Amino acid sequence: MTTKDILPDLLSSWEETYKKGQLTLWIFLALKDGQKYVDEIKKFIETKSNNTINCEEQSLYRNLRKYQHIDVVSFENKKGNKGPDRKYYFLTNMGAKLLEQFIDRNINLFFST
Amino acid sequence: MKNLSNSNLLKFSLTTILLTILFRVGLSTSLTNKMKIAVIVCAMGYTIIMWFNGYYFGKKEYEHLPIYNIGFRFHLSTFLAHNMVSIAWFLLAFESKYESIRIIYMTALIWSGFLLLHFSYFLTKRKSTIRNLDKEDLFE
Numbered sequence: 504m505t506t507k508d509i510l511p512d513l514l515s516s517w518e519e520t521y522k523k524g525q526l527t528l529w530i531f532l533a534l535k536d537g538q539k540y541v542d543e544i545k546k547f548i549e550t551k552s553n554n555t556i557n558c559e560e561q562s563l564y565r566n567l568r569k570y571q572h573i574d575v576v577s578f579e580n581k582k583g584n585k586g587p588d589r590k591y592y593f594l595t596n597m598g599a600k601l602l603e604q605f606i607d608r609n610i611n612l613f614f615s616t
Numbered sequence: 617m618k619n620l621s622n623s624n625l626l627k628f629s630l631t632t633i634l635l636t637i638l639f640r641v642g643l644s645t646s647l648t649n650k651m652k653i654a655v656i657v658c659a660m661g662y663t664i665i666m667w668f669n670g671y672y673f674g675k676k677e678y679e680h681l682p683i684y685n686i687g688f689r690f691h692l693s694t695f696l697a698h699n700m701v702s703i704a705w706f707l708l709a710f711e712s713k714y715e716s717i718r719i720i721y722m723t724a725l726i727w728s729g730f731l732l733l734h735f736s737y738f739l740t741k742r743k744s745t746i747r748n749l750d751k752e753d754l755f756e
Binding site: 524526527562565566568569572573574 | 747
């Protein structure tokens with residue numbers, strides 16, 4: 504197997520590993536951008552990640568319930584275009600601080616050297 | 617503990633009560649009529665259906681919110697529901713003449729030992745949680 508042959512597989516394998524654990528960051532970034540309901544969060548993540556991160560709505564709901572439980576995310580009901588009220592999620596003060604500190608410790612270091 | 621839905625636990629407990637009543641009816645009837653096979657079928661049927669009962673509602677509860685003590689809460693609920701129905705069965709004199717309430721007390725005593733073991737495991741696991749969610753399962 505030549506380098507050219509295995510390079511896509513290596514990249515794909517590395518990306519798979521890299522993507523694990525990214526969903527929380529993307530959800531938080533979506534909510535930092537402003538209050539959103541689940542479909543908007545999904546679209547934000549897919550658009551901003553150039554479709555490299557795919558997330559199921561079920562998975563988003565499950566994560567949001569956990570974040571609500573630990574008080575980093577909250578929601579308020581607002582009227583949707585049609586049908587019942589939608590839950591608009593947002594970061595609480597603690598959630599915003601958590602994201603800020605996470606970015607500071609784990610993301611900013613890429614730009615500080 | 618906000619956002620913690622107990623509806624699955626409640627449905628599980630109600631199903632457990634219903635299944636235990638059916639088990640008691642089947643067991644007492646089988647014993648009264650000396651139907652050994654029916655006694656075995658009742659016991660095995662009860663065990664298998666109870667397993668599915670726990671699996672179904674436990675999974676639903678975990679998918680809703682993976683609180684670390686789901687297993688213990690369901691275990692405690694089973695213990696209470698089963699033993700309360702069984703004791704009530706005797707107090708209401710529905711038992712067969714071949715059944716003794718001492719068996720119920722002995723079972724509850726042995727079972728409470730396992731429940732205490734489960735409780736100690738629950739306390740140990742608690743240290744690795746944040747607001748009852750497993751630290752390793754918190755962020756994805």
